[in-house]
Amino acid sequence: EVQLVQSGAEVKKPGESLKISCKGSGYTFTNYWIGWVRQMPGKGLEWMGLIYPGDSDTRYSPSFQGQVTISADKSISTAYLQWSGLKASDTAMYYCARRSPGGTSGWYYFDYWGQGTLVTVSS
């Protein structure tokens, strides 16, 4: 069974750093892109970026380029999203999601999602 399990909720102060995680299981982690999606309180979904754990090729949404860093450790089947200086406006639920494999399974959609990590930034 494919699963993406994210790290737990975080409460941080402005200016602090943070790294949240997304552990994949039930499939070959290195063969599928993993994306990150932000959902601010009461708002819609926003695509942040993607990483291919096999070679760490990373793509960012222009809106998030330079604001966050996406990485992966294929040895432990885990993708990461990190901030070096949090702002109050980073308060949101963050989801990781696996991109579909392509071929007969379909292209360019997110087929499995993590449960979400709530990040709260407040002084």
Added chain:
Amino acid sequence: QSALTQPPSASGSPGQSVTISCTGTSSDVGGYNYVSWYQQHPGKAPKVIIYEVSKRPSGVPDRFSGSKSGNTASLTVSGLQAEDEADYYCSSYAGSNYVFGTGTKVTVL
């Protein structure tokens, strides 16, 4: 990359149909047949219900259907059921980027 435009809300009585539009540009919806739709219940993660404009993943009821014309994609939910009350988001591949819609809250009256 601007968000795709969806109506904020839609509603229907049980058994009725509701259609949600998703308008983008020739750089996203109009340029690729890679529109997907996601259903999100309160406090839950999104779940894909349509991919590649009109395909349904295994396990998704055939009450859900998708289509596209030009820069606008649509999701139709036929035979509305109480459990269909949720937020719905479209998404499109946009050439190394992805863009989501603004979201539509569907209410079952």
